[in-house]
Amino acid sequence: MAVAPPLGAHMTLIRLVLTILLASIVVAGTHANATTRALVVAGLGGEPQYQSEFQRQATAGARQLKEVASEVSLLLGEQAGRDHLRRAIEGLAERSAAADTLVVMLIGHGSYDDLDYRFNVPGADVTGDELTRWLDAVPASHQLVVAATSASGALQSLLTDGRRTVITATRSGGERNVTVFADYFTASLTDTTADTDKDGYVSAIEAFRFAEAGISAHYGERNQMATEHPTLQGPETTVVLARLEATPAFDAGSGMERRQLETLEADIAALRADKANQPPDAYYAELQRLLLEVALLRRRVGEERAP
């Protein structure tokens, strides 16, 4: 289940800098408690088709992230070189506090020579060791790295630690073919079917599961052996990557209403955990009672919000 941002979290954009191609976007929010910062990078395509594909995916990812993060940086084209990337992460390190959340999304080609992983960017590639060093310097205690590149599985052992969840397009450095993971992962951020818990947001877990299912179908439909196996490792993450509704229904609730919802959801979770020990009729009667309370609460929040 995805954990949505706190109820009533209004994220207002105060700054949007966007130049078409070869540019970076920085989006910042004013909400006092919004502490998610994100960096999205489109690496070197090598061919025009890949170049535009990676930039399209990265731009789409950044666009969705800006709905839920207080700051989003997008590095494209020449701006995605090694030094730019290093400086962007150093900047994030300077602005972050321990309670913050960091999201890094790398899209493009990766390589692995049985020793080093390299993220292909204009100029010198970025190695896995460098990435690890730079990210280790960011104080944010909740970190999510999404490496949507070939051979990205090699990053798992380098990057995963107690505070960092790592999603990679492949399960090892040996899966070296071009991947389709980024396409499915970024598509999840605008697809309502990715929001499986229907809270109006797409969490990192939901996006990962959506991409995983999509990739399985992708290769299955083509009768091809899958050359990529998405992998998620590290601590359980509650990071949210996209908001699908302008204002999810419960976001408009008051503090008391928010606490009521959390209590009801906790009761439902406890009931579900005990499902096997209850007669079905009793279980569903109690489930319905709790859900009716949720439904009434939602209606009340909606009525209060109505002009």
Next chain:
Amino acid sequence: VSLAWIALAAAATLADCNILESRGAAAAGECYREVALTARRASIQAEALWRAGDVAGANAAFRDAAEADPDDATARARWGRLFLDVHQQADAEALFREALSLDADNVEALLGLAELSLGRFEPGVRGYVARVFERVPDHPEAHLLLARMQLELGEVEPVRSMLERLLEKGVFHGTGILDAYALLAAADALDDKVAGPWVERALERHPGFADVHAVPAHYYVITRRYREAVDRYEKAVAVDPSSWDTHAELGINLLRVNRHDAARRHLERAYHGDPYNALTVNTLRLLDLLDGFATVREPGLLMRAPQSQAPALSPYVRDLADRARAEMASRYGYTPSDPVVVELYEHHDDFAVRTAGLPGLGILGATFGDVVVMDGPAAKGIEEGFDWVSALWHELAHVYTLGATGNRVSRWFSEGVSVMEEWDHGPTRQRSVPLHFLEAMAEDRLLGLAELDEGFLRPRYPQQVAISYIQAGLVCQLIAERFENGLADVLAAYRRGASSVAAVRRGLGVEPDELDTWFREYLDSRFGGIVAELDSFRELLREVHRAAREEDWPAALDAGRRAVSLYPDYVQPDSPYVPLARAAEAAGEEVLLDETLHGYFAGGGRDPWALSKLAERHRGAGRTNAELAVRQALVGTTPLDGALRAGFGDRLAAAGRHAEALAEYQAALSLDPHDKARAHLRLAETYLALDRAEQARRSLLEALEIAPRYGAALDLLLKMNGEH
């Protein structure tokens, strides 16, 4: 001189052992072991060890023999026969070829190759045997091989008279006599004659001679009379409980009559006795797989399929089985007394093991009496040209033609009826025949009716089996058009034991030659035009596909139009319709696009892109019924696509066809959709539309159990509880 004497002495002793063996004497094993210890020549040691059951020892001795005398062709050929005996055909064949390179007419090698060809249902047996007779007239084993082949072709009477004559003449000795008895018993079985004295005579000579039952059982198997085969195999293992191959065959055939528990018992016994038989090992693994399958029981039907697919597939299987019972029972005068079993496999190799015991089988479906086994839609898709619903209809037709004839129908006629059923009555009707058939027609490569079975059993060129299927189907179409009840009448003649020639004569009242003549005229009237333009059509096909691939739309439009007008029925996977439709869409030719897609669909085309496009266009034009008919066909060919099924459900629900929508939503949910909450909510809404409030409530709660904040579901919950 001394070596020759020893060899002769040893050979004589081996012959003594052979006599003991042919009498079933317990001392035979001891005799062989003694020969193995005392023989000086490695080749004789090898023979003795082989017969004593020491395969590894025999293999080593044959290797020694080959090394000791590199020019000994016979030792190599006998070594090959050993490999053949232990199911290692490739090694056996290599040794036979090696022997023939040393001695071009080596009898043992020629016999080995004949045996190999017979087992593989390849042509060439007669040729090898004829070469043996040139060197050794009246070679007993060559006669036996020839008899086996003739029995496979149903030439029962010639075999019977030949073997009786040869027995009288004293051509056979030792085990050869027993083998002749077994073949004569098989001839009686195939003819449904009162059993002659052969079983008693064989068992009198050798009380443990299981082949006297196993050989007739084999011929029952290849004529698809599995219950009779099981009966004879059971007798065979009663005669010789240590005949492991027979236990394996019995197990495999028990599976074919749906007796799984008994099958497992015999296969396990076979495995304990001979763990190297690939058929046994594969089939036991298959049984483990089947244990995990879902079983769906309906009146007149028992379906087995992988757990995750059974709910999505069972409505189609049930519908087709019901339709088959309603239609084919009256067409062919047979109603199955037991439920028809349909097994659908997720992986082709599992189906192949189920069918033949080994992977690598070329066919996609098989019917054993009233047991249908086939590749399911997960094994092969419509994009590979496999229309599983049509294939299932084909197999179901076999149930009726086999049942109507007590399994005595010939291969070509049963296949012909099944192909005709697909074309004229199945879920995907069409009149398109592949180009390689037209090519064979143009080159006069089609067989006469009297020999059409050969096209299935011993094809002489690579595509002859596929061409024979089409030919048989067309013959049956001709019969159905020209003779009222003609197909049923031919089946009735088969039931009475008629051969193909006699069945046509009795069933239709015409000579097969006359039917051949009518058939040629029929082909000319239907395909004469396109056959005359075959080269042009091929060229246009190449051009339209090239042009579409390169997005050269004007060229694709031109070639596509001409190709479609030349052969409008052609909806095979490489048909011109799909590239023509793409070109019409790209060029904005709306009328042509509609006409092309409609013509393709109406002709039986099932390309998923073309059908999706046609459905969209019907929807856009408000032709709801036409849209739903197309979507129905699309979903039928790709039933494991959960998103497609949910989408079809949405369209059915929008059209107020809630009962059908419910079936689609249930199927979609069973396919483990990514968005389960939405799938449950769809079900809830549909139950509500069908006034099934309690089921609606349960589905709704299941949606909210997954997603408690689901707005649409919470709204429905309030509505259902009167909280407006």
